[in-house]
Amino acid sequence: MRVVGQCVSAVLVLFAAVFGCGEAEVIDDILGSLSRGVAFLERQHDHINLDGVVGFIMLQAELKESVRTWPHSDPVSWAQRTSAVELVKRLDQSFEKAVAALQLNDPKYYTEFEPLLSWSFWLVPQSWSSTDVSLVYQATMTTECYDEQLSDKCLTLLLGTWKMNGTPCIVTKPCRDTMTQFGCPHYSLSHQLLYFMIGKMKGCTNLLKGDTRPSRSNMTEQNYEKIFCSNMMKTNHDIITSGLTEQTVDIFIENILICGLAGFSDFYKADWLQHILRLQDEEVGCFGRDKSIISQIIGDELLEQLQPHRRVKRREKILQDGCSSHMTAVAVGALGGYLNYYLTEQDITKRPLT
Known part of the structure; x- marks a missing residue:
């Protein structure tokens, strides 16, 4: 019986090591x-x-x-x-x-x-x-820079659903300017990230084509994703520091969902x-x-x-x-x-x- 007990203990130790x-x-x-x-x-x-x-x-x-x-x-x-x-x-x-x-x-x-x-x-x-604290904005707008109607339109242009049998992966200047704007807070920020994620999942390439701003010349879609999630991480830390409230808990969880899905x-x-x-x-x-x-x-x-x-x-x-x-x-x-x-x-x- 002692031998059996020792064998069982050994198995349990091995199991705990494999899967805590x-x-x-x-x-x-x-x-x-x-x-x-x-x-x-x-x-x-x-x-x-x-x-x-x-x-x-x-x-x-x-x-x-x-x-x-x-x-x-x-x-x-x-x-x-x-x-x-x-x-x-x-x-x-x-x-x-x-x-x-x-x-x-x-x-x-x-x-x-x-x-x-x-x-x-x-x-x-x-x-x-992982996110990078050095990418956090020095200043963030106090109000959303997100417009639901424009955001919906920009997403349908990516998806090709803007009309029957529409061409997908269309990026207009208003969409590009809105989705790459720095300093946006909360839901604006999460929807900027979602725009790039949906574009990637749809198979769209060169979402930034046509951006002639010299300061953005070397920016990639991945760069924007990291900037957005680094700022969404800052938002979540601030929310936890201040204490979760009915007003902040939704965006707190949404940030975890979207940035987690972004990797x-x-x-x-x-x-x-x-x-x-x-x-x-x-x-x-x-x-x-x-x-x-x-x-x-x-x-x-x-x-x-x-x-x-x-x-x-x-x-x-x-x-x-x-x-x-x-x-x-x-x-x-x-x-x-x-x-x-x-x-x-x-x-x-x-x-x-x-």
Whole structure:
């Protein structure tokens, strides 16, 4: 019996060395949170707006990559992989219903951004880099320099959805000037980054062609991505220093989602993960739930039914249970990024570049 016990102990030591118990527990926490988030989508698929669905699509891309490259075959890790596979199946079923609802509720917006509604559009990082504090702006504007209508137009020009069978990868001067402007804060900054990411994923080359400014002559798309994420890192540090509030938590998580998807591993901080996990509503599985405004939202929904041609608001939609469609979407997308990062971290060939 003593020999058997020694053998079991040796196996446990070997297992702990291969896959630390602490990290296994963190992955369990992420998978549990994602399961609750997917359950929320399953219930609310008819009501989540396009931005909300895109966040879940990003999650699907990250989950599929995680499942494909899952680095371990021990019982605990294999059980976790099985849970991830089940999440992928549930998402596939919910997306079909959610996308059909989007097409019915807002056909114009659906047509313009249909390419984003496929998990295969979203490229998951295969290598990692870090932000650079020396790239932080000396001064930042106090108001957004982001215009939703112009941003939408610039993205449709990249996607080729600006008209039926439109040519993709078109970059106009107003789009280039807006998307390369330095000093923009918050959502303007994240949408500048998203513009370059979507251009890359669409296969557009030379997004900066035609920029004649001497000071930008050597700038590449990758340079802009690093500048934007370095400033988004500064934003997140400032938010944490001041304390997360209802006004800042959404952009805090959005920065983690987008810069993580852009391959900046230093956004995947362990304490930031805990902040996100604590924000989830245990009852319904969403993020950003405000129970005090549920009755007000029901009234707004009734008003929307009386005005069926009113355009669905893009950036946010509060659902009848008081949940934030946008914050839930960016949170599950960010959690999927954490999962993929933690798994690739265990593969020494994919560790962050220094």
